[in-house]
Every structure is written in structure tokens, then in C-alpha cells.
Amino acid sequence: MARYIDAEKLKCSIDSETDSIFDWDMTIEELYYNLCKLIDDEPTADVQPVKRGTWENTNTPNQLRCSNCEIIHFIAQYPHGEINYCPNCGARMDGVLSE
Ligand SMILES: [Zn+2]
Numbered sequence: 001m002a003r004y005i006d007a008e009k010l011k012c013s014i015d016s017e018t019d020s021i022f023d024w025d026m027t028i029e030e031l032y033y034n035l036c037k038l039i040d041d042e043p044t045a046d047v048q049p050v051k052r053g054t055w056e057n058t059n060t061p062n063q064l065r066c067s068n069c070e071i072i073h074f075i076a077q078y079p080h081g082e083i084n085y086c087p088n089c090g091a092r093m094d095g096v097l098s099e
Contacts, residue, residue: 003044004044004045004047005039005042005043005044005045006042006045009042009043009045010038010039010042013038013041013042014035014038017038020034021034021035021037021038022034050092051068051086051089051090051091051092052068052091052092052093052094053066053067053068053069053086053089053091053092053093054067054093055067055073055083055093058072060072062074062075062076063075064083066086066088066089066091066093067091068086068089068091069086069088069089069091071086071088071089073086073087073088
């Protein structure tokens with residue numbers, strides 16, 4: 001299973017641990033091992049997988065169904081066409097309309 005870490009915190013850890021992970025006399029393999037250990041020691045970030053979906057046409061005009069949660073939305077609620085996310089489940093709608 002994937003484990004997510006905060007890239008910015010990792011860079012801070014590398015900066016603060018430079019003296020202990022890097023030495024001019026070490027080999028590339030030793031440096032690689034030290035960096036891997038530093039990455040392994042980074043705490044797991046609190047993240048959530050991105051939900052993805054598409055807006056599906058319904059048989060009713062001006063209504064679309066979220067393919068992720070199946071709730072039906074009225075297109076008129078999005079006068080500026082800002083329907084990139086499902087307001088119910090948060091799914092990212094980066095697909096195309098499906099029939
Ligand atoms: Zn949804």
C-alpha cells in the first residue's frame with residue numbers, strides 16, 4: 001500500500017540532517033542508504049485518496065448524475081459552469097460526459 005509523506009517536511013528534514021546523512025568521504029551507496037532511511041523515518045502524512053468521477057447524463061434535461069455517488073445535480077445550480085467537483089462527495093470531475 002502506498003504511504004504518503006509531506007515533501008516540504010522531507011526537504012526540511014534533509015536540510016536539518018545534512019551533517020548526519022552526508023559526508024564528503026562517503027560513497028554514493030552510503031548517501032543513498034542515508035537518504036532512504038531519512039525518507040523511511042518521515043511520518044506518514046494525513047491524506048485521503050482523490051475521488052474521481054464523471055457527470056453522467058440523465059434522461060431529464062438540465063440534470064447530471066455524479067458517477068461516484070450517483071446523486072443528481074441541477075445544471076442551473078452552476079451558472080458559471082463550475083462543475084469540476086461533485087458538491088456531495090467531492091469527486092473530481094475530470095472526465096467527459098458519458099451517456
Ligand atoms: Zn458525487
